[in-house]
Each structure stands twice: as structure tokens, then as C-alpha cells.
Amino acid sequence: MSTTTAPADAPARPPKRSTGLSFDQKMTPGGTVVTWVVLGVFLLWTLIPLVWMLLGSFKGGDDVTAADPKWVFTPSLENYVGLFTGANNLLPYIWHSVVAAVVSAGLSLVLGTLAGYGLSRTRMKRKSDLSFWIISTRMAPIAAVVLPLFLMFRFAGLIDTLPGLILAYMTFNLPFATWLMQAFFAEIPPSLEEAALVSGCTRWGAFWNVILPLSKAGLVTTGILCLVFAWNDYAFASVFAGPSSQTLPIAASQLVTQTGVDWGQLTAIGTIVVVPMVVLGLAVKRWLVTGLSLGAVTGE
Amino acid sequence: MTQTTAQPTGGQELAPERVQQMKQPRRPRRGLGFPGLLMAPAVIFMAGLSIIPFLTLIGMSFSRVRLLGGAALEWRGLDNWARALTDPNLWTSWATTVLYFVVTVGLELLIGIGVAVALHRVLRGRGLVLSLVLLPMFVAPVIVGLLGRYLVDPTFGLYTNWLQAVGIDIDPLGSPVTAFIAVALMDVWEWTPLITLITLAGLSGVNPSVLEAAALDGAGRTRTLFHIIFPSISNVLLVAFLIRSMDAVRYFDIITITTNGGPADATKIVPLRLYETAFRFFDLGYAAAIGLMMLAVTIAMAKVFVRLLDRKGLAQ
Structure with missing residues (x-):
């Protein structure tokens, strides 16, 4: 399923010079x-x-x-x-952000890995319909998802709760994880599980002991991207989060007031929000192409 | 993993029924089968988070939504739909959305591909440059918007200051045209790296022997680029385009936090109008009709995306 095989950041050919930056030698x-x-x-x-x-x-x-x-x-x-002293202590916001992002990413990864493996190996007739449903769920405009969820959450008392926020983030993270893990699993030839089955593994054993260890890169990439999407969310949190579930992006937006903006604190919150995601994102740089193109282009 | 090296010849010691199983892999299964079983929890979860909300949204679009004491729907027939189709403000928003989409995605493709081509020529240090180029993608869109406001503030903004130095004295977010340009550029800042990343992966996959053949035939750099390289990565470019297109309707945090649709509705793309309708005027029924219109657009694009993957054998 790959359109490309070379890593995105690998040199196309061996470098000619040993130090500094060098170019394609044919370049004028x-x-x-x-x-x-x-x-x-x-x-x-x-x-x-x-x-x-x-x-x-x-x-x-x-x-x-x-x-x-x-x-x-x-x-x-x-x-x-x-930011950490006085009236507006940032710690609760950080805690809410961490819980909502980590739990939604974790649950999505577990359920999405199982489903993604199932999807990559199933021979069901309506597979393409199922795939389409999953991808369109991931791509659904946030504004169109927020509306019915707002009504449902109000009904279920989930407004201004962390579980509500986690569920809201799973609306995009679960289909994303399923789709992406499916793409990673599809790269692993089924002959590997078949060999494991022949040597006495159960189907679960073949998945758990053979396929999963080969999918570490996919698991880490999927998990991290889910984490980034949830951590960076503002649209859902601005509707669903209240005093007891506000996240960091909300804290940042609240520094913008009628009377003015505390730009010093705002740039500090910005740094706190951005740095961890940059570190995590660059940690999976090799697989970002696969992850962010939803498996349509593989860079590895 | 030792199991991965196990050979099918190990089957000599297997129980007969297992050998039988291997011989008939396509034997009809009872129930869901193993893949179905694995999919079940996620599918049930997603049904709850996608199908039920979808049906709710349809119900809302035919109703007046009352929020007092919980939530209740009052049947209103086609009222919301009639309004959605005749509301000139909504159509203006659609036009703004299309313009915003064309400007942002167009610039992102143009710049993103250009940077990818440049980056592809760099052999040493490409990894480092790419890492730096990718950074904006990980910044929360709401922070991008706030940072943008900080940079273009009329009194202390760094960029407004530089513009003043060359004789352009403006408040970018203060007037319709400049505000539109400013929010579009913030989107371009954040998402151009995605196009660069995907295009670069495509470029790295171009068969070097084809390029050598082209060079031997005397094709120049520009001709090679337009007649050989771009056609051979057209699928990759299409994927990049579709993903950005779907996300362009998805994200609106940057505009919310900078102009919130203003000034004079110049940046009020459809999702912002939906939010305003729903959460400022609390007309959730009408907002639901708008939401379904947006959903239809996304589904059409997702259909193209999946079809492309199927046809090119990119998926499955």
C-alpha cells in the first residue's frame, strides 16, 4: 500500500562532503x-x-x-x-489537560489497535463501508459533532466533567487510531500470523506475541498523535469544559479579557502548551508522514 | 520474537484439526469471527459517539431545541432547513469559507511543495531543517491565533512594527481585508509544513533511474520537475490536498480567538456562524441544519479520499 519507500528525511544518495551542509552535486x-x-x-x-x-x-x-x-x-x-502562584493557579488546568489527553489517547489506542487489526484482517463483505464510516467519523467537522454531543451530554450530566471531555476527544481519536493502526497492520504480511498459527499459537497469541511487537512504531505514533490532537483542542473544551474541567488552551484564551491581555503570562502558557507536543511530535518524526496522511502515504 | 521465524514446516507435529484449519482458511465462520470480535468494542463505542449524535443532529435540524431543565425537542418540520437555504448571511459565510479555503489551501500547496522541492535538494542537514520546518504543526491552533494577535498588535506587535518601518501603518485585525489575510496567513503558517512533509515523502519515492534517464535525454531541471516528478507524485499531492481540505472545514480555533468572525463578518466562516447560532443565540435547531450541510461537504470529500485509496491500491 505504500506509494513511497524511502524515509522522508533520508538523503537520496550518499553525501559527497563529510562536514557541513551539502547539495546534490549536479546543482548549479x-x-x-x-x-x-x-x-x-x-x-x-x-x-x-x-x-x-x-x-x-x-x-x-x-x-x-x-x-x-x-x-x-x-x-x-x-x-x-x-502562573503558579496567586489567584489563577495553572496546576488544575494542567491536570485536566493531562487527564483528558492521556485517557482519551490511551482508550482510543487500546480499542483502536484491536479494531484496526480486525479491520486489516477481516474478509467481511461490507469492509469498504465500514472503512468509509470510520474515516468520515474522523473527518466530521467539529462544529457538527459538538452540537448533538452538547445535547446528549446535557441530558447525561456530562457537561463540565472530565469523562465528558474524554468522550468528546474520543469522537475523533478513536476513528483516527482505528484507521491508522489498520494502515500499520496492513503493512505486516498475514503469512507471519499464519506461521504462528501453524506452530501452535492461538489467533490471539499470534496477534499479541507476533504482530503487536512488530507494530511498536505504529502504536507509539498513533498514541502520540492522539495525545497531540486532544491536548491541542479548543473547540470542544470551549463548549464542554466548565470550572471543574478547564484545559490549558481554555486557560490561555481566558487571559484575553475586556480590560486587556497579560501577554507575558500568555506567552508563558503558550510555551507550556507547545513544548511537550513539539518534543513528542518530533520523537515520531519518521512515521509522521504515515500518521498525518492517515496511512495513505508511507514515508518509511 | 522467536515466533516470527517459525516455519510452516513445523506443522508436522500439529494436531490434525489445526492442519485442517490451515487448509481451509476461507471456510465460512459462525458469528463475527476473530477480526469481528476485535472490532466489536470500538465499533460499539464509535456507534455511540458517531451514529447516535448523527441521528440526534438530524432530529435537531427538524426541531426547536429547548434547553431549559435539560433538553427537549419541539417538532418544527422544515423550518430550519427553509431558513438555512434562504439565509443570505449563511450564504455569505459559505462564500467566505470557500474563499478562505482557496486562499489557505492554495498557498499551503504552493509554498509547501516549493519548500519540499528545495528541501529535497539538500542532502546533509535535511533532517534538522525538516524538524524545524515541522514545528508549527504541533502548536495548538488556539495558541497560533493568540501568538498571531501578539505579533500583529497595532502598538507593540513585532510584525506591525516591521511593517511600520517600511511605511505600512495598519492594524491588521482591525479592517476586513487585512483581518482576512492575517487569519489566512496564520493558518498557512501552521499547516504548510504538513504539505511539505507529505510532498517530501513523495519526492523521496521517485525512482532515481527515471530521473537519470530524463537527464540523459537532456531534460532540464524545470522540465524534469513538471513532466516527470510532479506527475509521478500526483497521488501523493492529491492525498495532501484532500487531507488539508477536510481539515480546513474542521478547525476554526485560529479565527475564533483572533477575530471571532469580525470585523464586519469578513472572517465568519461557516463553523463560526454555527457556533454563534448555537452557543450565543442558542438556536440549536438552526445550527443543526448548518452542521448537516457541513457534514455533507466533508462526507463528499471523504468519499473521494477513500475511492482514491481503493483505486490506487493504497489501502487494503
Whole structure:
């Protein structure tokens, strides 16, 4: 099912030079310049906002909103300290975010792995209908999902509860995990389980002892992407979360008030929200192509 | 895993019924079978989280939703649908959505593919550059929006400051056209890396011998790119396009937190109008009709996506 086989970040051929950055040797000097101008401009465009956020989070006093933006300043931790002391303590928000993201990702991964394996091996007639249902559930517009869930949750008393938020996140994470694990399992030839069955494994044993250990990359990638999607959510939380279930993105949005915005604290929250996801996301960089194209393109 | 190396020849010692089983793998099964059993929990869960809400949404779209003391539906027939089809504000929102979609996805494809082609030429250091390029994708959209507001603030924004330095003195989020451009660019900032990532995977998969043949035939760089490379990764590009398209209707956090649809509805794409209708005016029935319209668009795109996977043998 793969359209490509080479890793996205692997050199197309062995490098000619041993140090520094080098190029396709057939490249003209003009081509080299154009390439680096394109990449340089794009890197600046990509990185400046992130660097500016990081710097802002360490600016004390009025530095963060200086009319003449400051690249050089005396670093201060007052924004971070302010987030964890006084009236607006960030810890409950962090806790809610962690619980909602980890539990929804974990449950989705467990159920999605089982279902994804079943889906990759089933010979049922309506398989394509089932696949289509799963992918369209994942892709359903959040706004269209929030509405009926709001009514159902109100009915079931799940508004402003963590279980409610976890269920809401599973509306997109469970179909995502199922679909993606199906794509990873489809890469493993069925002859492996057949061999295990012949040597006396049960079907469950073949799955558990043979297939799962071969799918570690898929499991980790799926789990991490589910975690990122849930952690980064704002649309669901803005409707379902109340005082006892507010998450970090909500905390960030609440710093925007009628009277003004505390940009120092906001950039600090931004940093707290972003850094863990960047670390996790880059940890599975090799499989990101597969994960984010829902298994349609494999980069590995 | 030692089992993975087990050979079918080990079957000599097997019980006869197991050998029988292996000989007839397509024997009709009773009940769900093993794959069906594994799928059951997730399917039941998803039914609860997808089919029941879907039916609820349909019910809501034909009703007036009363929220006092729980929730109750009052049958209203086709009222909401008639309103949805004739509401000029909603059609304006659809037009805004289409424009927003064309601008963001168009720019993302253009820039994303360009950067991928450039990155593909870099041999050493590609991994590092790619890692840096990918960063925006992991940033929560709501943080992207807030960060954008910080950067384009008329008094202390870094970007507004730079614009002033070259003689452009504006409040980007303050007027319709610039606000639209600003929120579109925030989306482009966040999602261009996805296109780059997918395109780069496609480029890495192009058969080198084809490229060598093209070079021997005297094809130039540009001709090779447009006549050989792009056609051979057209499926990959289509996948990137479809995924971004479906997500473009999905996410609206950036706009919510920056302009919330303003100024003068210039950035009020359909999901924002739905949220406003549902959670500010509490007209959930009408919002449900809007939601079903959006769902129809997504389902049509998902259909194309799945068909593409089937036809090209990308899935199954």
C-alpha cells in the first residue's frame, strides 16, 4: 500500500562532503542560492513567531509589550511564577489537560489497535463501508459533532466533567487510531500470523506475541498523535469544559479579557502548551508522514 | 520474537484439526469471527459517539431545541432547513469559507511543495531543517491565533512594527481585508509544513533511474520537475490536498480567538456562524441544519479520499 519507500528525511544518495551542509552535486550555483533563499526565508517565517513567544515568556515588567519590540532584555521568570502562584493557579488546568489527553489517547489506542487489526484482517463483505464510516467519523467537522454531543451530554450530566471531555476527544481519536493502526497492520504480511498459527499459537497469541511487537512504531505514533490532537483542542473544551474541567488552551484564551491581555503570562502558557507536543511530535518524526496522511502515504 | 521465524514446516507435529484449519482458511465462520470480535468494542463505542449524535443532529435540524431543565425537542418540520437555504448571511459565510479555503489551501500547496522541492535538494542537514520546518504543526491552533494577535498588535506587535518601518501603518485585525489575510496567513503558517512533509515523502519515492534517464535525454531541471516528478507524485499531492481540505472545514480555533468572525463578518466562516447560532443565540435547531450541510461537504470529500485509496491500491 505504500506509494513511497524511502524515509522522508533520508538523503537520496550518499553525501559527497563529510562536514557541513551539502547539495546534490549536479546543482548549479544559481540553483544552490535559490534553494537556500527559499529555505532561509521559510525558516525565518516559521521560527520567528516561536522564538518571539519563547522570548516573551521570559520578559518581565513592561518589556513584553514595549512599543519598540525588544530582542535584548533582562530575562525574568516572573510570568511563570505568576502562573503558579496567586489567584489563577495553572496546576488544575494542567491536570485536566493531562487527564483528558492521556485517557482519551490511551482508550482510543487500546480499542483502536484491536479494531484496526480486525479491520486489516477481516474478509467481511461490507469492509469498504465500514472503512468509509470510520474515516468520515474522523473527518466530521467539529462544529457538527459538538452540537448533538452538547445535547446528549446535557441530558447525561456530562457537561463540565472530565469523562465528558474524554468522550468528546474520543469522537475523533478513536476513528483516527482505528484507521491508522489498520494502515500499520496492513503493512505486516498475514503469512507471519499464519506461521504462528501453524506452530501452535492461538489467533490471539499470534496477534499479541507476533504482530503487536512488530507494530511498536505504529502504536507509539498513533498514541502520540492522539495525545497531540486532544491536548491541542479548543473547540470542544470551549463548549464542554466548565470550572471543574478547564484545559490549558481554555486557560490561555481566558487571559484575553475586556480590560486587556497579560501577554507575558500568555506567552508563558503558550510555551507550556507547545513544548511537550513539539518534543513528542518530533520523537515520531519518521512515521509522521504515515500518521498525518492517515496511512495513505508511507514515508518509511 | 522467536515466533516470527517459525516455519510452516513445523506443522508436522500439529494436531490434525489445526492442519485442517490451515487448509481451509476461507471456510465460512459462525458469528463475527476473530477480526469481528476485535472490532466489536470500538465499533460499539464509535456507534455511540458517531451514529447516535448523527441521528440526534438530524432530529435537531427538524426541531426547536429547548434547553431549559435539560433538553427537549419541539417538532418544527422544515423550518430550519427553509431558513438555512434562504439565509443570505449563511450564504455569505459559505462564500467566505470557500474563499478562505482557496486562499489557505492554495498557498499551503504552493509554498509547501516549493519548500519540499528545495528541501529535497539538500542532502546533509535535511533532517534538522525538516524538524524545524515541522514545528508549527504541533502548536495548538488556539495558541497560533493568540501568538498571531501578539505579533500583529497595532502598538507593540513585532510584525506591525516591521511593517511600520517600511511605511505600512495598519492594524491588521482591525479592517476586513487585512483581518482576512492575517487569519489566512496564520493558518498557512501552521499547516504548510504538513504539505511539505507529505510532498517530501513523495519526492523521496521517485525512482532515481527515471530521473537519470530524463537527464540523459537532456531534460532540464524545470522540465524534469513538471513532466516527470510532479506527475509521478500526483497521488501523493492529491492525498495532501484532500487531507488539508477536510481539515480546513474542521478547525476554526485560529479565527475564533483572533477575530471571532469580525470585523464586519469578513472572517465568519461557516463553523463560526454555527457556533454563534448555537452557543450565543442558542438556536440549536438552526445550527443543526448548518452542521448537516457541513457534514455533507466533508462526507463528499471523504468519499473521494477513500475511492482514491481503493483505486490506487493504497489501502487494503
